[in-house]
Amino acid sequence: RIDGTRLWNSLMELARIGGTAKGGVCRLALTDLDKRGRDLVTSWARAEGMSVVVDQIGNIFMRRPGRNNALPPVMTGSHIDTQPTGGKFDGNYGVLSGIEVIRTLNQHNIQTEAPIEVAVWTNEEGSRFVPVMMGSGVFCGAFTLEHAYNATDIDGKKVRDELERIGYIGDQVCGDHPIGAYYEAHIEQGPVLENADTVIGVVPAVLGLSWYDCTVTGFESHAGPTPMEIRKDALQVSTFIMQEVVAIANRYPPYGRGTVGQVQVMPNSRNVIPGQVKFSIDLRNVSEDSLTRMHEDLLAYLEAMRKKTGLSIELERVSYFPPCPFHPDCVDNVRAASAALGYKTMDVVSGAGHDAIYAARLAPAGMIFVPCKDGVSHNEIEDARPEHLEAGCNVLLQAMLASAGV
Amino acid sequence: RIDGTRLWNSLMELARIGGTAKGGVCRLALTDLDKRGRDLVTSWARAEGMSVVVDQIGNIFMRRPGRNNALPPVMTGSHIDTQPTGGKFDGNYGVLSGIEVIRTLNQHNIQTEAPIEVAVWTNEEGSRFVPVMMGSGVFCGAFTLEHAYNATDIDGKKVRDELERIGYIGDQVCGDHPIGAYYEAHIEQGPVLENADTVIGVVPAVLGLSWYDCTVTGFESHAGPTPMEIRKDALQVSTFIMQEVVAIANRYPPYGRGTVGQVQVMPNSRNVIPGQVKFSIDLRNVSEDSLTRMHEDLLAYLEAMRKKTGLSIELERVSYFPPCPFHPDCVDNVRAASAALGYKTMDVVSGAGHDAIYAARLAPAGMIFVPCKDGVSHNEIEDARPEHLEAGCNVLLQAMLASAGV
Ligand SMILES: NC(=O)NCCC(=O)O
Numbered sequence: 001r002i003d004g005t006r007l008w009n010s011l012m013e014l015a016r017i018g019g020t021a022k023g024g025v026c027r028l029a030l031t032d033l034d035k036r037g038r039d040l041v042t043s044w045a046r047a048e049g050m051s052v053v054v055d056q057i058g059n060i061f062m063r064r065p066g067r068n069n070a071l072p073p074v075m076t077g078s079h080i081d082t083q084p085t086g087g088k089f090d091g092n093y094g095v096l097s098g099i100e101v102i103r104t105l106n107q108h109n110i111q112t113e114a115p116i117e118v119a120v121w122t123n124e125e126g127s128r129f130v131p132v133m134m135g136s137g138v139f140c141g142a143f144t145l146e147h148a149y150n151a152t153d154i155d156g157k158k159v160r161d162e163l164e165r166i167g168y169i170g171d172q173v174c175g176d177h178p179i180g181a182y183y184e185a186h187i188e189q190g191p192v193l194e195n196a197d198t199v200i201g202v203v204p205a206v207l208g209l210s211w212y213d214c215t216v217t218g219f220e221s222h223a224g225p226t227p228m229e230i231r232k233d234a235l236q237v238s239t240f241i242m243q244e245v246v247a248i249a250n251r252y253p254p255y256g257r258g259t260v261g262q263v264q265v266m267p268n269s270r271n272v273i274p275g276q277v278k279f280s281i282d283l284r285n286v287s288e289d290s291l292t293r294m295h296e297d298l299l300a301y302l303e304a305m306r307k308k309t310g311l312s313i314e315l316e317r318v319s320y321f322p323p324c325p326f327h328p329d330c331v332d333n334v335r336a337a338s339a340a341l342g343y344k345t346m347d348v349v350s351g352a353g354h355d356a357i358y359a360a361r362l363a364p365a366g367m368i369f370v371p372c373k374d375g376v377s378h379n380e381i382e383d384a385r386p387e388h389l390e391a392g393c394n395v396l397l398q399a400m401l402a403s404a405g406v
Numbered sequence: 407r408i409d410g411t412r413l414w415n416s417l418m419e420l421a422r423i424g425g426t427a428k429g430g431v432c433r434l435a436l437t438d439l440d441k442r443g444r445d446l447v448t449s450w451a452r453a454e455g456m457s458v459v460v461d462q463i464g465n466i467f468m469r470r471p472g473r474n475n476a477l478p479p480v481m482t483g484s485h486i487d488t489q490p491t492g493g494k495f496d497g498n499y500g501v502l503s504g505i506e507v508i509r510t511l512n513q514h515n516i517q518t519e520a521p522i523e524v525a526v527w528t529n530e531e532g533s534r535f536v537p538v539m540m541g542s543g544v545f546c547g548a549f550t551l552e553h554a555y556n557a558t559d560i561d562g563k564k565v566r567d568e569l570e571r572i573g574y575i576g577d578q579v580c581g582d583h584p585i586g587a588y589y590e591a592h593i594e595q596g597p598v599l600e601n602a603d604t605v606i607g608v609v610p611a612v613l614g615l616s617w618y619d620c621t622v623t624g625f626e627s628h629a630g631p632t633p634m635e636i637r638k639d640a641l642q643v644s645t646f647i648m649q650e651v652v653a654i655a656n657r658y659p660p661y662g663r664g665t666v667g668q669v670q671v672m673p674n675s676r677n678v679i680p681g682q683v684k685f686s687i688d689l690r691n692v693s694e695d696s697l698t699r700m701h702e703d704l705l706a707y708l709e710a711m712r713k714k715t716g717l718s719i720e721l722e723r724v725s726y727f728p729p730c731p732f733h734p735d736c737v738d739n740v741r742a743a744s745a746a747l748g749y750k751t752m753d754v755v756s757g758a759g760h761d762a763i764y765a766a767r768l769a770p771a772g773m774i775f776v777p778c779k780d781g782v783s784h785n786e787i788e789d790a791r792p793e794h795l796e797a798g799c800n801v802l803l804q805a806m807l808a809s810a811g812v
């Protein structure tokens with residue numbers, strides 16, 4: 001069994017890097033704070049005798065050898081980048097659970113048959129740079145290294161330059177790295193487990209996701225003298241599209257999701273009718289068919305709006321992954337480990353994307369969810385209970401041992 | 407008659423300070439560029455032998471003595487701050503027309519009975535700081551110097567500090583300064599004159615304006631796992647209010663105007679349901695009664711939305727001036743001067759606010775409009791024809807002479 005207090009203390013120590021007044025964390029991908037977080041985690045890994053390798057997209061692989069190092073490693077991991085107003089647990093819990101598994105194995109002198117690796121994936125959140133889950137996406141070939149390198153943040157800074165700047169651009173070719181099995185522990189980020197008073201969520205699948213940038217171009221002009229009937233107000237047209245995003249999600253229950261989270265108005269002056277508005281669209285669903293229909297509904301609505309308003313409305317898809325079912329072996333291992341440890345489980349479909357869905361393209365993969373307070377995540381008040389975090393990490397340890405062999 | 411070429415050349419020279427690639431100007435109030443603009447204009451005034459005085463809010467008064475300096479000056483003026491994506495003429499035309507009037511008087515050795523002053527008012531646009539028409543507003547006592555000093559831009563910078571930084575915080579007490587009459591030449595910023603193929607707009611009145619900051623507070627949470635039905639999406643609620651702003655304006659034609667120009671979404675991340683949205687509301691109309699009813703409609707709608715959504719919706723009024731009719735003497739002088747010069751005129755109600763409406767609280771005031779291309783202003787492609795600008799400046803000269811006495 002792992003040491004819940006040690007895990008908790010590490011979580012709290014890492015959370016101080018970028019800690020906010022409201023108790024959350026702001027540690028955006030590839031910032032100085034991200035570098036400090038990476039330095040801390042790798043120092044802990046080295047203290048446990050692990051080797052540390054960084055690949056070209058900045059993914060970090062921390063390895064504990066097994067008895068048979070010809071075997072592909074059993075891997076766990078997650079990310080330590082956060083949302084601008086993020087919490088202490090999202091991602092961080094998965095990485096530090098991996099470290100805690102290693103500490104436990106070392107403490108009890110347990111040797112595994114296959115080597116064990118803990119991964120820190122680059123830019124999972126997708127908040128500063130798209131595509132989301134960038135590091136694991138490049139690793140599994142979902143998109144190219146080139147594509148990821150050229151992603152820019154809102155200030156025009158490039159991934160490649162930022163990786164170099166913080167010193168986390170490695171030599172290892174992305175994906176040049178076999179995996180035997182992959183597990184990821186994570187807070188649920190939704191209300192299902194808490195409402196059902198259940199400690200462990202077994203994750204059968206992850207919702208597919210489609211992200212877009214939508215740009216509406218009207219005509220800038222003075223808010224005073226310009227009569228209402230001749231305006232080409234890019235914001236007004238945008239508000240109807242924003243409402244439609246939610247309407248589309250509601251049309252495909254129970255897993256349909258639609259969100260506009262990011263908006264940029266130009267020139268963003270009180271007395272200027274907005275000439276251009278750019279905003280993000282996030283659509284999700286559990287089946288590829290429903291997600292495709294949501295996509296088509298969106299296209300049809302935009303086409304109707306173009307006709308109705310005469311304004312230019314552009315849509316670019318900036319991230320996509322289909323719904324991802326996990327491998328029955330891994331799902332079963334998580335269920336069996338929980339049962340052996342005496343934890344109550346239930347199936348919880350993940351509404352959030354995770355690096356595990358890309359790892360799942362290369363190896364059997366599975367996830368372990370634990371409850372978070374009020375189902376809240378991507379919020380500074382995100383919270384989780386030490387005993388739940390400990391339980392999830394115990395399940396991770398047992399599931400990994402089942403895959404790695406003792 | 408004034409020298410149209412000299413006026414045009416000065417306009418083009420001033421437009422280079424902050425000139426943009428698209429041919430517009432970005433010279434926000436109290437920036438380094440604003441300082442450079444002020445330095446240039448005052449250097450031109452000094453070259454004409456004018457005295458230059460700056461008051462505590464940074465208004466600049468450039469004075470040419472009259473025969474009887476006990477008389478209050480006949481004043482003209484406008485502003486040289488611009489929108490973020492502004493044009494070359496808005497405001498600048500009024501200030502440089504004043505300089506051109508002085509140059510013409512000097513060239514022809516004309517002495518006026520009353521002194522003549524050209525004013526550059528601080529922060530007319532209201533784009534960087536509210537209240538709008540700040541300099542003239544403090545000057546006429548519409549709000550206090552203290553209130554204006556404490557206004558902050560989007561980065562939290564204060565008016566007082568910025569005035570000090572650019573060296574335009576003067577000693578003269580605001581408003582400690584009588585005015586005999588006030589005229590302001592301006593591009594129309596709307597389509598009326600151009601559509602009627604008319605050179606001079608006589609301005610009977612200016613629409614009243616009510617500006618607000620609206621803040622909707624919901625609850626930040628993850629765009630993936632959070633079911634649609636439990637969301638408190640501050641942006642979705644905001645979109646309905648933004649649409650209502652336009653609906654309210656349409657309810658009070660033909661002068662009702664409603665605009666949302668500035669929006670800030672928090673935390674502004676793609677996969678976070680917005681927890682808070684702040685946006686501006688701009689309402690205008692020609693009668694105080696209709697503007698009051700628009701205000702009440704807005705309050706009623708927000709109250710209904712609070713009840714319907716349970717979200718916190720705050721509204722703060724940040725600028726207000728009632729509709730402003732101009733003084734019949736000045737309006738008549740403009741009409742008479744135009745007739746004497748042989749220019750076709752028509753009445754045009756101003757949709758934009760102008761420093762003249764605050765000057766009108768202290769002295770008889772009037773305005774002269776000239777057409778702008780396609781009625782477009784607050785846009786980098788704002789344009790006006792040299793012969794129209796020349797005509798407006800000739801009318802200004804004659805109207806001022808009528809008030810000042812030769
Ligand atoms: N787990 C998580 O917050 N992932 C971020 C990507 C997403 O929006 O699903």
Ligand SMILES: NC(=O)NCCC(=O)O
Nearest residue numbers: 224271530531538758759
């Ligand atoms: N003339 C002008 O653009 N004034 C700015 C204030 C307003 O929005 O009316």
